[in-house]
Amino acid sequence: MTVAATGAPRPILAIEHVAVHFGGLIAISDMNFVVNEGELVSLIGPNGAGKTTAFNVITGFLKPTKGQVTFKGQSLNGLKPHEVTSLGLVRTFQRTSVFEKISVFDNVLIGLHRRTSASLFGTIFGLPRERRQEKALREEAWEILRLVGIEHQADELGGSLPYGDQRLLGVALALAANPSALLLDEPVSGMNASETGRFVALLNKLRANGKTILLVEHDMPMVMGISDRIVVLNYGRIIANGTPKEIQNDPDVIQAYLGQGVKHA
């Protein structure tokens, strides 16, 4: 089903001995896991387990207290978030996922930032190369909007879209940055069933295009249905790492979720 399944798994993202302390509070302690190329891995766990913190560390928004993250064999330690993005590791956000006061189309154009090599000189003087690039960018933006399925709302403001479509636009924005690996932070939280269905279809499309995806999500049926592998976090520690089937039968996981009160699973 996945690209990786056809050959030996090749790790693209590795989290090694990562720990995050906020003062005396340990948000993550000694986290280790690998995401292989083309895989869809979900990071789950009760609230406060450290999922978003893990995302922030991986994408350079937060410095780990210990350990390191490597992406395509390169250490991300000390890189700024925009530099991490430039390597092809792009994330979405739980809350602020779109530019609210900017049109949907321009949102995607902003996302395409990394795709141009327009020079300042050429831009100011309106040279042909820059004009061509700008035109190509616009085509590209349309393509992404069509891929995500919100092209009919291109002229709306980002913030005026229905909730589900805003999440889609958030993904479009991330896709525009040309990621080889995509980190999605609770993309379907707050979506209704049909919106979630659309989103799962989009994820499957992206996987068919060979994108690696790391997902933080609470929606258990969706996670179980779509993931190749699931990593379970509790109190900043990995308590399980395996296929959906393995996870469903893992006593530690059941304990962790029952202790919190299960919503979906």
Added chain:
Amino acid sequence: MKRLLPYIAVAFFASVPLWLQDQYFLHTLVVTGIFVIAAMSLNLLLGYTGQLSLGHVAFFGIGAYVSALTSLGFSVEIFGLQITHEPWPAVIGVLFGTIVAGLCGYVIGKLAFRVRGAYFVIVTISFAEVVRLVSLNWVELTNGPLALPGIPPLTLGFEWTGYATLWGKAQNYYVVLATIVLAYILIKRLVNSPYGRAMIALRENETLAVSVGISVTKYLVLAAVLSGAMAGVAGGLYAHYIQIIDPMIFMFLNTVTMVIMVITGGKGTLAGPLVGGLIFGIAPVVLRSYVGPEVQWILYGLLMILIVFVLPQGIVPAIERWFTRKGGSASASKPAGLVLESSKGARS
């Protein structure tokens, strides 16, 4: 109609010296035009990156002083070293003024963008104040409070075209008008390019902008450099037109004037600084015969407060909204001032 508007405006303003009899009013227009350029440069920072620079007059003044000194020549002693500079043509002066102002923009950008918000504002004010005090106290170079008189007017042309020295008001008027048109085109291209979009993205949501690979430092510093350089051009034009400058050029009220122009017209819009600049450039002349300068300033202050309360986005977006509503467009609810200009082309 909307597409034609800039051309109509340029044609109209180009015709003004042909029929305007009042030379004093023409002079007012030249000075207004120079301030419009400065306001446009401020808009690049304040409007498009969202950083309020309250020391903007420093770039303007530096442009003016560097340009004046380059064309006048000077001789100063620094640490026992005598540095003498022979007068160069005024055009080279403006060029140097632009470059130095741009460099100052770079330094301030690098320095100030590590801190933002209130700190940025205060750093920029301090910078302007330091520059003012230097211009006041480095008498050997700047002549201090006694002013730098006899600055030569601009001379344009090449060896094969012959030279024209801009003594007249109308000639200067056209140079300023041409500069405004150039600056407008430049900003328009910038704003509708990946560069401008990066700046706007940083203004709207920095975290999200960074997550798609936009470097905060790179684009904010770039905006500061371009903004500083453009203000420097305005300063250079001012020095060679007025032909005398003194440290009063660095007055904080000059910055405030630029800020009022941008805010009133509409920050983050292309036409905002033009509209605001025209209003506040001409208002003093109209008001002068009725009230004294203090009352005028009181009125400006009150107007600024009023604008914040009534038209927080400025005049231009308000007019645009009014027109779109009249046109019955579905997008009437858009806050026009915050939408990228390119969004109109999205359908194409």
Added chain:
Amino acid sequence: MDQLFQHLVNALIMGGTYALLGIGLTLIFGIMRIVNFTHGELYALGAYMMYFFATVLGLNFFVAIAFAIVAGMAMGSVIEFTLLRPKRGADIDTTMLLMIGAWIVMQNAEHLIWGGIAKSIPSPLPEAPLVIGPVSISWLRVMVLVVSVVLIAATYFLINRTKLGKAMRATFQDGGTAALMGVNVNAIYTTTFALGSGLGAAAGALLGPVFVVTPTMGDLASLKAFAIVILGGLGNITGAAIGGFMLAVAEEIGAGYISSGYRDAMGFLIIIIVLLFKPTGLFARSERIG
């Protein structure tokens, strides 16, 4: 060496009023998140009110100081009520623009009312200076220092030892929670703004008789207050007090040993240097108020 002592004593005296100026501004920023551009005008207002009560009306010198402070507080309340209260929750840029507008109005109104000519306020204190060893200080300046220290101490007491101060500190920590706990946040904001304004006016009333009173005297005062506040860390009251004295020392040393023309530049150089090396201010810690 003797000269150095004299400079330091001068600095100590200026430092007191600078501290008042800084505390007033930082209080308002700390609690309300407002960059108060009218601060210098409240300082000028204090000086003009001092001139009005002490010189025009001929009231007792100390009574005049008290009245000037009250006038500053009243003006502060008016600004808070008319401009800031309706825009509660607006972003910092919006309130900054409002404050710039108010500042322009106030400065030009002063010009209109009092004219552009500098006013001087004669002091009732003995002309002969107080001489201690190599150092001589005018009695007026001694009085300025004493009154400033008393006012600083009173502010500290108010914030750290009274119920009002407690409510202010709670609002500073978290306005929303303070409101839930039954603190009238709106009243706290107005009080804070009035208090900060009163301190600014106090600095003006004290320095008015030392220098002269002009409509533009507020500009430099505002900018110096910013320098002090940045030095101490935005919102840090102790930092502002120390920052006030530090700025005064830097100015005295700058004026005494570099050139008197650059006295006023010291504050801005300090701002730039501090922000370059320690953007959060010299005394930034979790303790920021009281």
